[in-house]
Amino acid sequence: MPAGIEALLFDLDGTLVHTDPLHFLAMRGLLEAEGVAIDDATFQAHVSGQPNEAIGRHFFPERGPAEHRAFIERKEARFRELAGALVPLAGVVAFIDRARAEGLRVALVTNAPRANVSHMLEAIGLADRFETVIYGDELARGKPDPLPYRLALEAFGLAPDRAVAFEDSPPGLAAAKGAGLFCVGIATSRSPEALRAAGADLAVADFEDASLRALPMVRPERRRPD
Incomplete structure (x- = not known):
């Protein structure tokens, strides 16, 4: 475990709320209309946790970036229609509130677009918890x-x-480890192994x-002397 943790950085989809089943339904419906079949294994390998531009390139390599964006925008709009009622992952609200009470800084780091983020955070009651939000549709990569x-x-x-x-997918874990972070995997769609x-x-x-509970979630200057 790292010592003296001062911030917690959370992914959103699959980490704060289990949304993979809804993303799968949204993606399957749109792909079927295009004559493309998708199963769970394909979804896990090429959709879950991936940036939207990579998803577009995988399914429609013959199309250009503008067509990829249009397809993904339709998919995200369909996801929001399906995600009318969402439930936060067990314990996450109390966990974040405890961290904030201890003086830790809290950020959301997601590949999701701003519209999805706003929708999901409002639905699970966490809209006002994050000091910093990194939105997927506003990043170069x-x-x-x-x-x-x-x-x-x-x-x-x-x-x-x-x-x-805190991450739930291999792409998210790769990003966190690439940034040099200690990373906790949340086993919503994938096994702990x-x-x-x-x-x-x-x-x-x-x-x-x-x-x-073993995470030292107290800022160093607030620790009591031994």
Whole structure:
């Protein structure tokens, strides 16, 4: 475990709320209309956690960037229609509130576009919790590139060993580890074993897992002397 943690950096989809089933439904419906079939294995390999431009290139390599963006915008709009009622992952609201009460800084680092982020955070009651939000549709490069996490660290003025990332997918884990972060894998759509194989330093089912109590979630200047 890193010592003296000053910030927690959270992914959104699959980490704060389990949305992969809804993204799968939205993607499957639009792809079927295009004559393209998709199964769960393809979704996990080429959609979940991937930046939108990479998704477009995978399914429609013959199309240009503008067509990819138009397709993804339709998919995200359909996702928001399906995501009328969302439930935060077990323990996450209390976990974030505890961290904030201890003086930690909290950021959201996601590949999701701003419209999805606003919709989801409002639905799960976390719209006012994050000091910094890194939006996927406003980045030069999304996860698995480490840029999103480096920008969050830069916003806080912190070195990587002062923060912990929470992720649920191999692309997100690759981004966090590429930025030098200790990373907790959240096993919503993938097993703890798969997350550890993808680079997670610790893998848990949700934010009620007792393993998270070992994280030193107190800023160094607030620690009591031994």
